[in-house]
Amino acid sequence: MTAQETAPRAPSLDGRTLAPVADQAPGQVGTGTRFAYHERDGVVWADYAGGDVARGHLVGTRAGDRLDFRYVQLRTDGTTASGHCVSEVTALPDGRLRLTESWEWESGPGRGTSVVEELTTGGRR
Secondary structure, rough: HHHHOOOOOOOOOOOOEEEEEOOOOOOOOOOOOOOEEEOOOOEEEEEEEEEEEEEEEEEEEEEEEEEEEEEEEEEEOEEEEEEEOOOOOEOOOOOOOEEEEEEEOOOOOEEEEEEEEEEOOOOOO
């Protein structure tokens, strides 16, 4: 790939807060979960919590508008879970960012897709 092919088209995730647009199954992230993203030199990481998640962390890389990361979380019921996710970053017409995600649990069975979008100031989409 050339530098142009791997250069992000969407802006940096650094300092942005995102939330799922729909609830997932119990014990997973949902509309009450908030992700606080950071990004520097192709490395992305976030802390997240809310809904059924007491505390979660993700870390990975960004190449162009593709994120590849691992996540771990502590649920409110005291159980833990981990998995892998690949996301595509896109800029919405209003300037907010959207992540279209394909994820898979590594700590147990299950996989799926989800969408998270950046919140505006005040916590709404």
